[in-house]
Amino acid sequence: MQIKEDTLNYLAHLGRIELEAQESKILSGQLKDILDFIDQLKKVDIKDVSATSHILSISNVLRDDLSGESLTREDALKNAPVKEGNFFVVPKVIE
Amino acid sequence: MNYQPVIGLEVHLHLKTKSKAFCGCSTEFGKEPNSQVCPVCLGFPGSLPVLNQTAFFYAVKTGLALNCSIAEFTKFDRKNYYYPDLPKNYQISQYDMPIASEGFLDIESEGKPKRVGIIRVHLEEDAGKLIHRDDSSCVDFNRAGIPLLEIVTKPEINSPLEAYEYLTLLKSTLEYLDVSDCDMEKGSLRCDANVSVRKKSETTLGTKTELKNMNSFKGVRDALAYEIDRQIEVLGSGGKLIQETRLWDPQKLKTHPMRSKEEAMDYRYFPEPDLPPFVIAKDKCAQIKREIPELPRQKVLRFMKEYNLSAYDARVLASSKSNALYAEECLVNYSGKDKKQIVNWLTGALLSQARSRNCPLSGLKVTPSDLIKLVGFVEKQQVSALSAKTVLAQMISTGRAPEEIIKEKNLSQICDESSLEAFIEEAIKENPKSVKDYQQGKQNALMFLVGQTMKKSKGKANPKVVQELLKRRI
Numbered sequence: 001m002q003i004k005e006d007t008l009n010y011l012a013h014l015g016r017i018e019l020e021a022q023e024s025k026i027l028s029g030q031l032k033d034i035l036d037f038i039d040q041l042k043k044v045d046i047k048d049v050s051a052t053s054h055i056l057s058i059s060n061v062l063r064d065d066l067s068g069e070s071l072t073r074e075d076a077l078k079n080a081p082v083k084e085g086n087f088f089v090v091p092k093v094i095e
Numbered sequence: 096m097n098y099q100p101v102i103g104l105e106v107h108l109h110l111k112t113k114s115k116a117f118c119g120c121s122t123e124f125g126k127e128p129n130s131q132v133c134p135v136c137l138g139f140p141g142s143l144p145v146l147n148q149t150a151f152f153y154a155v156k157t158g159l160a161l162n163c164s165i166a167e168f169t170k171f172d173r174k175n176y177y178y179p180d181l182p183k184n185y186q187i188s189q190y191d192m193p194i195a196s197e198g199f200l201d202i203e204s205e206g207k208p209k210r211v212g213i214i215r216v217h218l219e220e221d222a223g224k225l226i227h228r229d230d231s232s233c234v235d236f237n238r239a240g241i242p243l244l245e246i247v248t249k250p251e252i253n254s255p256l257e258a259y260e261y262l263t264l265l266k267s268t269l270e271y272l273d274v275s276d277c278d279m280e281k282g283s284l285r286c287d288a289n290v291s292v293r294k295k296s297e298t299t300l301g302t303k304t305e306l307k308n309m310n311s312f313k314g315v316r317d318a319l320a321y322e323i324d325r326q327i328e329v330l331g332s333g334g335k336l337i338q339e340t341r342l343w344d345p346q347k348l349k350t351h352p353m354r355s356k357e358e359a360m361d362y363r364y365f366p367e368p369d370l371p372p373f374v375i376a377k378d379k380c381a382q383i384k385r386e387i388p389e390l391p392r393q394k395v396l397r398f399m400k401e402y403n404l405s406a407y408d409a410r411v412l413a414s415s416k417s418n419a420l421y422a423e424e425c426l427v428n429y430s431g432k433d434k435k436q437i438v439n440w441l442t443g444a445l446l447s448q449a450r451s452r453n454c455p456l457s458g459l460k461v462t463p464s465d466l467i468k469l470v471g472f473v474e475k476q477q478v479s480a481l482s483a484k485t486v487l488a489q490m491i492s493t494g495r496a497p498e499e500i501i502k503e504k505n506l507s508q509i510c511d512e513s514s515l516e517a518f519i520e521e522a523i524k525e526n527p528k529s530v531k532d533y534q535q536g537k538q539n540a541l542m543f544l545v546g547q548t549m550k551k552s553k554g555k556a557n558p559k560v561v562q563e564l565l566k567r568r569i
Contacts, residue, residue: 014361016177053170053192053366059374065112065149068119069133076132076236086128087233090179093225 001035003028098292098330100323101300102252104315106265108244108275109221109283110153116220116242117144117187117370124281128235136220136240138183143369146171150242151194152383153274154218155375157244158195159384160272161213169194170372171218174362179234180222188245190364193217194375201392202264203406204257211261212249219243238282244275250289250300255319262286262312263414267391271416279311286315291336292326301326302336306350308343318343322350394419402426402434411442417455418446424463429470437470444484448491460494461487469497476557482506510557512564515548518556519564522547530569541565 008028012019019027070076073086082089115122118135134142158165172190198213223239225232246265252258266277266284277284291303306322309315322341329336341350389397391413398409398419412422422441429437441456445466449456469486472478478486478501489500501507509515522544523530529547532540541562548561 014175014363054368054371056371058371061145061371062148062151063119063145065114065147066119067114067121070120070131071133071137073127073129076129076137082231084233086130087226087235088129088179090232090234092227092230093179093232 001032001039003031003035097295098323098327099295100253100255100319101250101291101293101303102254102258102319103250103289104248104252104258104261105287105289106246106262107221107285107287108246108269108277110150110242110244111273111275112147112149112153112242114147115240116147116150116218117240118142120237120240122241124283126237128233128237131237132239136182137236144187144367146370146373147242150218151373153242153272154194154216154244155380156272156383156387157246157269157274158198158216159380160268160387160390161195161198161200161216161246163195163198163213163216165195165375165380166192167377168192168372168374171367171370172364173367174219174364176360176362178222179232180225180239182223182236182239186219186222187367187370188219188364189217200261200265200268202257202260204254204260209257209260210251211257212251214247214249216244216246219245250291255316255323258288258319259312259316262315264391266312267414267416271388271390273416286312288315288319290319290322290326292323292330301330302338304336304338304350305340306343307340307353308345310345314343314345317345317348318350321348325350388416391416391419398423398426402438404434404438408435408438408442411446412438415455417457418449421456421463425466428463429467431470431474436474437467440466440470440487444487459491461490465490465496472497472501476510476559477501477507479508479554479557481554482508506555508557509552509555510560512560515552515556515561515564518548518551519561519568521551523565523569533569544569 005024005028008019008024008031011031012024077083077086077088080088109122112122114120115131115136118133120131120133120136123131135144155165169189169192171187173185174188174190175185177184193215195216196214198216199210200213201208201210203209219242221238221241221243223234223236225234248261252261269275269277269284275283279285286309288306288309289303290306291301293299293301304322304326306315306318309318321343326336340353342353343350394413395406395409398404398413399406404412413419422438425437425441426434431437445456445459445461449459452458469478469483469490473480473483482501485504486497486500486506489495489504490497493500526544526547529540529543533544544565545558545562548565549556549558
């Protein structure tokens with residue numbers, strides 16, 4: 001399946017990544033390969049296979065409602081590109 | 096004016112758990128920014144979510160209370176979008192298999208019963224909080240990951256008042272269930288509305304707008320009323336509506352379009368691979384159902400039947416679980432036949448005091464047994480209705496028993512004729528003109544003399560007895 005340029009640009013936008021023309025070319029080829037690879041599944045006979053939403057056959061993994069330790073603020077903010085006081089700081093997001 | 100509004104409401108609710116939905120961070124409100132975060136709720140690579148079972152069971156409980164079918168099999172999905180309040184760049188939510196669906200809430204609007212359909216109740220996680228400044232935004236992730244319940248109605252609400260009544264009863268129901276604080280000021284309950292209008296003859300839905308930023312139920316009602324008028328005006332003048340999100344401005348009392356650089360959202364939902372699915376066994380469901388207390392609507396109907404209360408009084412008393420408990424203790428133990436005598440105190444003086452102090456009835460230092468005693472004194476005319484109000488005020492501020500206050504302040508009502516004789520004598524002597532007027536047939540003059548006698552007794556005389564005595568004397 002060929003990946004159209006529009007589709008690729010749309011996906012790049014959803015993922016918030018900018019692509020150079022050269023990268024676009026490489027990625028559309030790789031995406032095609034991935035989709036073709038996955039498409040092989042269409043040939044499998046799944047008549048007797050029940051639908052699943054998870055790869056493991058386990059369910060109901062729950063924990064008790066107990067509050068425990070959180071990170072220290074120093075650790076939480078350690079890798080933030082921009083911080084101020086106790087806050088992460090990001091570019092303005094509303095007009 | 097032949098347009099019909101069509102409204103659907105979406106309520107988001109913080110569940111009252113100690114820890115977040117998928118990690119052990121505390122959910123306590125108002126702590127230092129970014130002090131309740133961990134690798135899971137900050138979305139660090141390699142961290143894994145594990146669902147909080149209290150949040151899960153609260154969701155089931157709410158679904159049952161809203162008459163929903165509970166899914167036997169449910170799962171979580173990733174809702175993908177980029178926004179700085181969302182550390183993982185996806186929200187763990189539920190897409191096609193919500194915990195509960197197809198329910199309803201029976202409300203009453205302008206005296207008429209109405210059933211509001213519920214499409215779904217699902218569990219998700221809240222995002223962080225953004226504080227916007229001139230040139231940047233500050234992010235606090237303490238709220239990120241708090242369990243959030245989304246409750247969506249069918250587009251079956253047809254007026255702003257119905258929307259208000261639905262929200263009021265929903266909130267009260269949730270408080271009875273004890274699954275949330277429902278505090279709009281703290282953001283633990285939020286409401287968005289979808290609204291459109293259509294000609295009454297039409298069956299298809301009109302173009303809708305989504306309303307956001309209402310921070311009270313009154314705000315929701317006002318925003319809907321404004322938006323309905325706006326839509327009717329646009330359509331009436333031959334214009335066309337566009338589907339958009341509009342923000343309510345509580346100062347200007349207007350909605351305005353939310354400016355957004357984004358095109359239509361494309362969330363690319365897919366099953367959350369980090370959480371295995373959940374099976375809700377029938378017996379577990381039945382067990383949770385048994386834990387559901389009597390809900391506000393049932394309580395209103397029972398109060399009306401058992402204590403012969405008016406629909407209005409019953410609704411006022413049952414609107415909060417704690418007040419209903421207090422009221423019922425009064426109603427059960429009050430031996431008078433006409434429960435209205437004690438209900439008037441509960442819904443009147445007592446409730447207004449509680450409201451002004453922002454506390455429940457039980458927070459007023461007045462025990463049900465002391466209130467019953469006070470009402471009894473009024474009935475036996477041992478204290479006037481007016482003095483009883485003074486006594487109640489003292490009871491509220493000191494927590495002392497009514498008989499002590501009446502004795503100390505000398506407020507007991509004077510009924511016996513010999514004690515009243517002197518006051519009446521004085522009143523007659525000082526107001527010969529009024530006496531004459533009454534004798535010439537002016538009824539008002541008698542009431543004036545009653546008033547004068549009351550004054551002389553410092554409000555302690557029983558006005559009925561005074562009136563009788565005056566009639567006999569002049």
